[in-house]
Amino acid sequence: MSLTEDTTSTEYEAEQGIDAQSGLVPDQAGRRWPGTGLKSLELDTRLFGMIVGLLVIWIGFHFLSGGTFLTPRNLWNLTVQTSVVAIMATGMVLIIVSRNIDLSVGSMLGFVGMAMALLQAEILPKLIGFDQWYTWIIVLVAGMLMGAILGLLQGVVVAYAAVPSFIVTLGGLLIWRGLAWVLASGRTIAPMDSTFQLLGGGARGSVGGTLSWVIGVVACAGIVFLLFNGRRRRVKFSFRVRPMWADIALGVLGCSVVLVSVWFLNRYFMPEGLARQYAERNGITWPDGGLDIPFGIANPVLIAIATALVVSFIATRRRFGRYIFAIGGNPEAAALGGIKTKRTVAMTFMLMGLLVGLAAAVQIARLNSATSGLGTLSELYVIAAAVIGGTSLAGGIGTIFGAVLGALVMQSLQSGMVLVGIETALQDVVVGVVLVVAVAADVVYRRRQTS
Amino acid sequence: MTSPNGATPLVEMQDIRVSFGGVHAVDGVTIQLYPGEVHALVGGNGAGKSTLIKTLSGAQRVDSGTILIDGKPVHIESPIDAKKNGVETIYQTLALADNIDAIGNMFLGRELVTGLGNLDDSAMEDATRKIMRRLNPKFENFKAAVASLSGGQRQSVAIARAVHFNARILIMDEPTAALGPAETDQVRQLIRQLKSEGLGIILISHDIHDVFDLADRISVMLQGELVGTVNKGEVTIDEVLAMIIVGKLPGELTSSELADLHG
Numbered sequence: 205m206s207l208t209e210d211t212t213s214t215e216y217e218a219e220q221g222i223d224a225q226s227g228l229v230p231d232q233a234g235r236r237w238p239g240t241g242l243k244s245l246e247l248d249t250r251l252f253g254m255i256v257g258l259l260v261i262w263i264g265f266h267f268l269s270g271g272t273f274l275t276p277r278n279l280w281n282l283t284v285q286t287s288v289v290a291i292m293a294t295g296m297v298l299i300i301v302s303r304n305i306d307l308s309v310g311s312m313l314g315f316v317g318m319a320m321a322l323l324q325a326e327i328l329p330k331l332i333g334f335d336q337w338y339t340w341i342i343v344l345v346a347g348m349l350m351g352a353i354l355g356l357l358q359g360v361v362v363a364y365a366a367v368p369s370f371i372v373t374l375g376g377l378l379i380w381r382g383l384a385w386v387l388a389s390g391r392t393i394a395p396m397d398s399t400f401q402l403l404g405g406g407a408r409g410s411v412g413g414t415l416s417w418v419i420g421v422v423a424c425a426g427i428v429f430l431l432f433n434g435r436r437r438r439v440k441f442s443f444r445v446r447p448m449w450a451d452i453a454l455g456v457l458g459c460s461v462v463l464v465s466v467w468f469l470n471r472y473f474m475p476e477g478l479a480r481q482y483a484e485r486n487g488i489t490w491p492d493g494g495l496d497i498p499f500g501i502a503n504p505v506l507i508a509i510a511t512a513l514v515v516s517f518i519a520t521r522r523r524f525g526r527y528i529f530a531i532g533g534n535p536e537a538a539a540l541g542g543i544k545t546k547r548t549v550a551m552t553f554m555l556m557g558l559l560v561g562l563a564a565a566v567q568i569a570r571l572n573s574a575t576s577g578l579g580t581l582s583e584l585y586v587i588a589a590a591v592i593g594g595t596s597l598a599g600g601i602g603t604i605f606g607a608v609l610g611a612l613v614m615q616s617l618q619s620g621m622v623l624v625g626i627e628t629a630l631q632d633v634v635v636g637v638v639l640v641v642a643v644a645a646d647v648v649y650r651r652r653q654t655s
Numbered sequence: 656m657t658s659p660n661g662a663t664p665l666v667e668m669q670d671i672r673v674s675f676g677g678v679h680a681v682d683g684v685t686i687q688l689y690p691g692e693v694h695a696l697v698g699g700n701g702a703g704k705s706t707l708i709k710t711l712s713g714a715q716r717v718d719s720g721t722i723l724i725d726g727k728p729v730h731i732e733s734p735i736d737a738k739k740n741g742v743e744t745i746y747q748t749l750a751l752a753d754n755i756d757a758i759g760n761m762f763l764g765r766e767l768v769t770g771l772g773n774l775d776d777s778a779m780e781d782a783t784r785k786i787m788r789r790l791n792p793k794f795e796n797f798k799a800a801v802a803s804l805s806g807g808q809r810q811s812v813a814i815a816r817a818v819h820f821n822a823r824i825l826i827m828d829e830p831t832a833a834l835g836p837a838e839t840d841q842v843r844q845l846i847r848q849l850k851s852e853g854l855g856i857i858l859i860s861h862d863i864h865d866v867f868d869l870a871d872r873i874s875v876m877l878q879g880e881l882v883g884t885v886n887k888g889e890v891t892i893d894e895v896l897a898m899i900i901v902g903k904l905p906g907e908l909t910s911s912e913l914a915d916l917h918g
Contacts, residue, residue: 437777443784521773523766526755530763533752540714540750541764542735600754 250594250649254609257642258616265620272623276472280499283469284405284570286608286615287504288313289582291563293589293607294515295556298525300590301532302552303599304362304369308376309560309586312354313579315380317564320347321393321574324400340400348561354380355557359550369553377583385576394573404569405502407478413470413498419506420466424459431455470498504566508608511559516604518555528552532599588635589614592642596650613638663726665690665855666711666742666824671720673706680706682879683720688824688855693846695858695870698899702876704859708826711857712744713737724824738765743817744826750813753802757794757812758783760801761819786815790845807838814845825849825856831865843869863892877902 266273292309299306324343358376362369402409431451438445473496474482482497483490519525527548530538539545568574593610595602617638621631664687673681681703688694696704709715713734721728724740731737751760761783767775787794791811801809817825831839846869850856860866866873875882875898883904894905
């Protein structure tokens, strides 16, 4: 107890010291950075904590499962399994930040997924024939459009009719699920269009080893460019910049994470049967020792990463995103500032619907079928991912990458428990406990930050 | 009321009426604001001061009445309309988004964007730093959520926002209510500075000392009606208090009413 008090008071004094100092010399040097060491990296401590938590989970399961968790095969599967929830969690962050909630995403995924399945398996073949190269485009666009319309519908009721989003989307949860059943009278629709299936991953739906490396290198170039550009802009306005070593350290760290991930995932090789087919298709003679042909990064994973980048960009670099955060922080202030708050909220629900459409496409492509139970309970995983990722249910606070990490944490727990052989009922208990503990830790963390 | 210097009023609100379900919150009020003037608006709770100024700041529509700016009638139906006419408001509740930093709040609803429509954070930070150097040189926490700032710092963000967008008419609703003595002094200083730069300022305050310290003219409201507008130099604090409580101009008070006030 006394230890805690000591720490707090020291921190407090340190803070005061910095304030007084900078108060006396306001921005004089223009370049000096208060504090040294790790602080210069400007790391988001909560995000950092989550990454550490994730590593603890991974290493823990690795030992508990007798060395089967941290294998290329398992992590590759983990990334694919995380994609659907991650795609939807990026939109859920914005919904929750705007002080709303969307309970309907699981049912909407079922409804839209079923509609997309019917479109490609029963409607389009009559009109344009089976397996056209462009079938998947029509289906994907139609599905995302349908999701956007359903989302907008809910958003309009929430924003303009002022019905609480909890109720509107609870209604949506029942309505969309019911309509998913009505659409196909409870049948299972399969198979999906052969090109469309590539959205779901698998051997053909992955980009292969070489392209994975190319993507990794491009990502590294992107990281370096962003750091460089950020630095250049700050220098131009003569703001303080991070010390050069900190920028370099961040660049090296970022690129290492990307390249190590690519390297590790690329070590998941096709089983012999698939590899032989691949060799035949590409005219490679089958050597005696066999061939190590990597799957490469799976398409759904690339879709999820691209989604996270785009939504994060919208959240932090566009007016629309800024307005969502302003509404979540103080709706009255946002309105007085001239922000069209109702329109913004309705649009946020529309974006959520669009992302549900995308997630539905990935899900039915991966399963190669659609049932009326598709997506059941996934609203809870999506909300949990956002909340574990640091999104505050009080609104105004949340990050997209936090939510993606949250989705990865949830999926890691589930995969890990399967590997360790924990029974299903207990798995739910663990996920529930982790959700509550993670949020409790976050509440405590935030309280300490503000006091 | 004649003009102090013969100029056209910056703002003239004529016969403004607002009612909420039969209650006359503002009942036929007419006031003028001149450039370089601090015009205090005082009255008890529910006197209608806030509602009146909300019609000028765009947060409340009028039922009837005309608002003239520079002698020309204007229609103010939203906060954006008000801002287009050079009216900036500093609300009692500050109207800041607590989760966003000072820079974001400065430009809330009027963000600077690059050619591609992306937020131009550097340009906004630059502008914020420049304006703060002038208004509050000690201000340093540009990137912290304003929830973590002191009342005075938050108030300087709100004022900086008004000043940056070249407000000609500044409405301040209880600008010092939430502040400590040092911060109150700072805000008073700022009000004098803005006045000397030719802004017209409407000041709502419960603090009669604030009012006598800063205002040129004082308008008193009671139950939605304007009791009267007086020049500060021609009245005493007691006389203004009498207007607020009894609703009578200095000459109209009977000696027994005056005695009651002191009782």
